[in-house]
Amino acid sequence: MKEIAAKENTDHSYVARMINMTLLAPQIVEAILDDTLPDIRLTRLVVSPPLLWQDQLQRVGLQAR
Numbered sequence: 001m002k003e004i005a006a007k008e009n010t011d012h013s014y015v016a017r018m019i020n021m022t023l024l025a026p027q028i029v030e031a032i033l034d035d036t037l038p039d040i041r042l043t044r045l046v047v048s049p050p051l052l053w054q055d056q057l058q059r060v061g062l063q064a065r
Contacts, residue, residue: 001015001016001019017043017046017047018046020045020046020047020048020049021045021046023049023051024045024046024049024056025053025056025057026053027053027057027062027064027065028045028056028057028060028062031060031062037060037062038060038061038062040060040061044059044060045059045060
């Protein structure tokens with residue numbers, strides 16, 4: 001991550017957060033794009049996100065389909 005950050009001239013913690021966003025449950029990504037995600041700060045999702053999608057959904061107050 002440090003190499004990517006250096007190449008992109010950014011902080012490695014930013015790169016880590018962006019990589020964590022690739023692990024978000026599809027329902028969360030859909031809610032972000034549709035602007036229907038409950039009132040929550042994205043930092044709550046991208047800093048140490050739960051690995052299980054069910055746990056992610058619970059954290060943001062969405063129901064599993």
